[in-house]
Amino acid sequence: MAGRSHVRQHDRFAELTAGSGVFYEARSAWELLSSGESRSLTLHFSRDLLPLRTAEITEGCARSMDPAAPAMQMLSGYLDRLFDLADDLTASQRLDAGHAAIDLLAMALRDVTPALPGDGGPAHVLLDMMLTHVRDHLADPRLHAEELARRHHVSVRHAQTLFERIGTTPGAYLREQRLLAARAMLSDPRYAGVGISDVGAAVGFLNLRTFERAFRRQFGMTPGGWRREHLHFGPTPGTEPPKTSPG
Template sequence: MPAATVRPASQELTSSVAVSFDHWKHLVAESFVPLAARTADVDGFRGQMRSRVLDRMSVVEVTATSHEVHRTPALIAQAGERYFKLNLQLEGTGLLIQDNREALLRPGDLAIYDTNRPYTLAFEEEARMMVVMFPCDALSLPSDYVGQLAAVRMAGSAGLSGIVGQFIRQLSENLEVLSGPSGSRLATNALDLVSTMLHAEMDIVPDRMKPQALLAVSVREYIEANLSDPMLSPASIAAAHFISTRHLHNVFHESGTTVASWIRSQRLEGARRELRDPLHAGKSVGAVAAGWGFLDAAHFSRTFRDAFGVSPRDWRRGA
């Protein structure tokens, strides 16, 4: 299965000011996923966006007067890839509604939501926020696990959510200088921080997490720790968790993927990041591939090209 990529967008910093509310609806759909936008003050509406794509992650700063957006079942039916979005409220307040939960977000607060399920975001007055959007498989956590935290307010005043919020805020203030290998590295760091924050949030209320989701997290963590092992297989993973391979396959089936495809995508993403990392510039492509469990250089090259549309060497050169 080819590794997922973000919606087509410019790698350069883009800035757009809405000239009308119809124009705003177009900007919202182009920057994120298709949404239905409404406002009670069409003539007085003002809105602008600054955005950048960092590897597989879109970072968008949104400033707008009173309005709301809806992700409806009809719009979801048109969708291709599944994304998660993380909101950091910077100014004003916002109301996020998903899965019969409501999160009132004040400055500094964070909340995550799933573009594959209906949601509403409403702003009664002018507000500013950072929106980080990424494919659901960009996190090592199972989608169902993340879904249990949809529309749950994570206070930005303290703890890990405060650290993550400050990191994302710094990204928003430096969008113009984030590019190339350093931008990709920061994107990876940001998603690692988000994963850690979500782990911590679920630890606060572990009873909300189903046993199957706990197992899925444990399995993924085990796989991530052993990606360099070329002998990693469904049988070895199942044995390490004292479950049958059939049970293991069912765990991944519930997340809409397979064990083999998830291992492959994680290895490819790891190799892809390392090839662009200045710290590993002295490593040969073959050495990078071997470090992620690919012992056959030709097979790695074909698989990499199939996933990303470019050879490993061309990717390293920035082609």
């Protein structure tokens, strides 16, 4: 919004000027440097809400988004307007508005993310079908790596080869998506009255102890502990006010 800054992540270095944007993921090491004073508007959200593949998300980090690009103009204009109107929106409207902002960000990132090796072709289509199937069937306790392969008429080994393209395995991806979905539910006021075991069951964990162990291993605390620390009812989801940073 004002001033100059730089963001460094994944061995990339992006320069920021007024009107431009940059994307970074907090779970990987990153660095923000400002020369003089700078003002920015920041959008925070769980990475599982971004409709991009894991490799695309990583490749989109620390790449400057041109303020003149149409997608970036739409995103920045929307965030500016959202910040002005947020206090007058209901909680559900703020949630919907946050999701709309994330979709606009995905569109802007596609302008700056380079094509990934292996994109295109039947293997890419099949992988996308399997990723979508996982996300759409998290609550199915029968879904595991072998069942995912069977439903798509491929061998387990072939499924593993496909998932290597995005740096993971079918089982690890399924577990990660289930835990991310559970974490999102635990942070969402709409599910504040849902028991921990029911949250686990909603994402495919029928055994509470298994769910709690997996959640702690992934996020460093129990599901109940996460809910106590991250369940908020007040501010606009996904936005925080402009702030001034010293150089």
